[in-house]
Amino acid sequence: MMISETSKGKFITMEGIDGAGKSTHLNWLADFFRSRGKTVVVTREPGGTRLGERLRELLLDNYQTMHGETEALLMFAARREHLDKVIVPALDQGNWVISDRFTDASFAYQGGGRGLPIQKLEVLEHWVQGLFQPDLTLYLDVTVELGRQRTSAIKTADRFEKERDEFFQRVRECYLERARKFPQRIRVINANLPLEQVNKSIEETIISFCK
Ligand SMILES: Nc1ncnc2c1ncn2[C@@H]1O[C@H](COP(=O)(O)OP(=O)(O)OP(=O)(O)O)[C@@H](O)[C@H]1O
Ligand SMILES: [Mg+2]
Numbered sequence: 001m002m003i004s005e006t007s008k009g010k011f012i013t014m015e016g017i018d019g020a021g022k023s024t025h026l027n028w029l030a031d032f033f034r035s036r037g038k039t040v041v042v043t044r045e046p047g048g049t050r051l052g053e054r055l056r057e058l059l060l061d062n063y064q065t066m067h068g069e070t071e072a073l074l075m076f077a078a079r080r081e082h083l084d085k086v087i088v089p090a091l092d093q094g095n096w097v098i099s100d101r102f103t104d105a106s107f108a109y110q111g112g113g114r115g116l117p118i119q120k121l122e123v124l125e126h127w128v129q130g131l132f133q134p135d136l137t138l139y140l141d142v143t144v145e146l147g148r149q150r151t152s153a154i155k156t157a158d159r160f161e162k163e164r165d166e167f168f169q170r171v172r173e174c175y176l177e178r179a180r181k182f183p184q185r186i187r188v189i190n191a192n193l194p195l196e197q198v199n200k201s202i203e204e205t206i207i208s209f210c211k
Contacts, residue, residue: 008091008092008093008094009038009090009091009092009093009094009095009096009097010091010096010097010135010136011087011091011096011097011099011134011135011136012029012096012097012098012099012134012135012136012137012138013098013099013101013102013104013134013136013137013138014026014029014098014099014100014101014137014138014140015101015102015104015105015108015137015138015139015140015175015186016139016140016141016142016147016175016191017108017142017144017147017168017171017172017175018147018148018151018160018161018168019142019146019147019148019149019150019151020140020141020142020147020191021140021142021150021191021195021198022100022101022140023100024195025138025140025198025199025202026042026098026100027042028199028202029098029202029206030042030098032203032206033096033098038095038096039093039094039095039096040095040096040097040098041086041090041095041096041097041098042098042099042100043082043086043087043097043098043099043100044099044100044101045075045078045079045082045099045100045101045102045105046059046074046075046078046079046101047078047082048078048081048082048085048086048087048099049078049081049082049085049086051078051081052078052079052081052082055074055077055078056078058074059071059074059075059078059159060158060159060160061158061159062157062158062159062162064159068110068114068115068116069116069120071110071114072106072110072114072116072120072121072124073124075105075106075110076106076124076125076127076128079102079103079106079128079129080128083128083129083132087099088132099134102134102137103125103129103133104137104139104175104178104186106121106124106125107121107174107178108171108172108174108175108178109160109171111174112170112171112172112173112174112175112177113160113163113167113168113170113171113174115170133185134185135185135209136185136187136209137182137185137186137187138187138189138202138205139175139176139178139179139186139187139188139189140189140191140198141172141175141176141188141189141190141191141192142191142192143172143192144165144168144169144172145165146192147168148165148168176188187205187209189201189202189205
């Protein structure tokens with residue numbers, strides 16, 4: 001696998017708990033770059049490849065039980081495939097890649113949410129991606145209450161969404177902790193605000209990133 005020094009495109013990831021607005025703003029972001037002449041590949045995790053999407057179905061299936069470590073391993077297995085088949089080839093061709101979730105989500109959900117030791121996740125991270133990291137991560141920070149309000153209106157809960165508020169509280173705290181740990185890469189966007197305002201702050205962040 002080729003690693004980022006040789007890449008010409010940029011890799012941007014969107015993170016946040018369910019209902020933060022990742023999908024909504026991701027589409028806007030893709031249009032923003034396309035209108036500036038970039039070729040953009042939009043993808044998501046878990047998923048992004050044929051195998052990854054099949055793993056996603058299992059991971060989100062309410063009737064599927066699994067050990068927390070199995071969950072983490074499947075997430076990273078899907079990611080290995082995603083990097084190999086989609087992300088790295090696209091970056092090598094000079095495309096911009098925007099992913100709806102990436103490795104920060106494994107730390108937040110399997111680490112923060114499920115309570116797996118961070119060191120174990122770091123082993124998987126290193127195994128699957130070496131030193132490769134997104135060029136920029138937009139973390140859309142929303143309260144658990146508001147996130148839940150936004151998603152419950154539009155779909156039935158999947159295997160993660162049916163978790164209790166405490167679970168999402170831990171996920172959110174873990175995301176915020178990572179944002180403090182990697183302030184250069186992870187930008188926190190206040191996603192509790194109305195759509196237009198969230199959009200404005202994403203736009204400002206992106207414009208300063210592109211300078
Ligand atoms: N800032 C906002 N103000 C009001 N509504 C919003 C805001 N952001 C998103 N929404 C609405 O909340 C719903 C969930 O947003 P979206 O699907 O983008 O979230 P998500 O982060 O992708 O969630 P999931 O992780 O479940 O995919 C959508 O109906 C969207 O229009
Ligand atoms: Mg979404």
